[in-house]
Amino acid sequence: MAVELDVFVGNTTIMDEEVYQLWLDGYTVNDAVKVRMEGGVLEECETSADVLLSDTMDQYRTFQMCERLLHSPAKLANQLLFQIPPHRQAILIERYYAFDDAFVREVLGKKLSKGTKKDLDDISAKTTVTLKSCRRQFDNFKRVLKVVEELKGPLVENIRQHFLLSDKLARDYAAIVFFANNRFETGKRKLQYLTFQDFAFCAGQLINNWTVGAVDNMVEDMDVDLDKEFLQELKELKILITDKDLLDQHKSQLKSSTSVLIYLLFPFTSNLSRGLVNIAAKLTNTKDVRDFFIDLVEKFIEPCRSDRWTAADMRLYLTHYTNSAHILDTFKHQVVWDRYMGVIKSCIFKMYHD
Structure with missing residues (x-):
């Protein structure tokens, strides 16, 4: 036939x-x-x-x-x-290296280990991402982490060169690697309103300002490990709330602000100031580093929401609060203050939404 x-x-x-x-x-x-x-x-x-x-x-x-x-x-x-x-x-x-935001949000900050991989069945059911796709994405995260942790140089650039990814996707993977390495807590209920892109933005701020690579681009793990020397220096900021003369000067500068809002709400904003300084002073402890985003929400974002501050109110306060320290004659830690508050402001601006 x-x-x-x-x-x-x-x-x-x-x-x-x-x-x-x-x-x-x-x-x-x-x-x-x-x-x-x-x-x-x-x-x-x-x-x-x-x-x-x-x-x-x-x-x-x-x-x-x-x-x-x-x-x-x-x-x-x-x-x-x-x-x-x-x-x-x-x-x-x-x-191939793209991922579902719903999936990465579930594993962000967790150790990329066999233990986490065992939870992929539950994550698949929760996010409606197929198990096969969850496994591919998880294995991609692990693969990128394994490659870049052995390399010197900027994290984003290493990812882009070795995996030939776009700049946006390379930066997202840098955030995933950074969170996995530092084990930031992201799963608590009060953090559930935050998206992966919120966290990715904050990771970029931390990488660019608080890591060893922010001051020395010739060291290993430059964009993965937080600068321990800087974290130690943050303890010095506590003088803003423990030194009575400095505290009074800071109050005076804020009260002389043209912002009626800050003047009227000063008792409330004093609590915010203590919260921000205390967050800084505790970042030498591994657990407090992991709880960084919880602390920002509990000690600043939630109180502002409870007092019905708009995003514009919060932005105005943080701008004046940061700048007012520059006028304090006896405050000797301006560089550390600016390095700290620059990141804090950027993260809170990004995180302050419904």
Whole structure:
């Protein structure tokens, strides 16, 4: 019996971006076929369900064979098995390392260990991200962490160069690495309103200002470990609330502010001042570093919300509060103060929302 076949031979690997996304999202072949059919691909391509199934299976096999190369993206450009144009390679890599905000929010700050990986079943159920996708994302986090922890130099740049990611995605991975290394608490109920992007922004502020690399770009772990010498110096800021003369001067400067708000609410803002200074003084302790975001919420954000401050009120207060210390003649820690309050202000501005 004669059989006619139409055969096409080429050297460029054809990859459907929609199918690739379905594969990344953890869909089975049959589920992916169903999604494609519901999208009207049969009518669009004038083909049959059997051909669609065959095409989907073929592309899934290609993605699975490419996956080992995606673990080390630089190898993708140098291999000869798959002829993939550079722009297509960039898409494959970026999407492979992309992650769901709902998933990363659940693991942010946790140790990227086997113990956490055992919880992926529960995280998958909670976030509705498929288990297969959760595992891919978790393994990507671990892979990036393992590579960059052995490298010198800026964290974001190392991630971008070794994994060929966009600047935005590299910065997000830097935040994940930074949180995993310092084990910041992010899971408490009062922190649930904060998104991953809120935390990622704050991580960027901490990396750029409070790490060893903020003052010395030639040291190891420059963007991962907080500057211990700086954390020790923060204890000196306690003089702002323990030295009576300095405290009175600070009060006087705030009261002389043109802001009616600050003058009227001064008893309340005195409590805020003590809270911010006490946070600084305790950052030499590992547990207090981990509770940094909880402390910001409990000692500043929640009191301001309770007193019905708007974001503009809070911004005005922090601006005047920071600047007023510059006029204190006997305050000898201006550099430390500015380095501390610069980050505190930026983080609170980002975190002060519903």
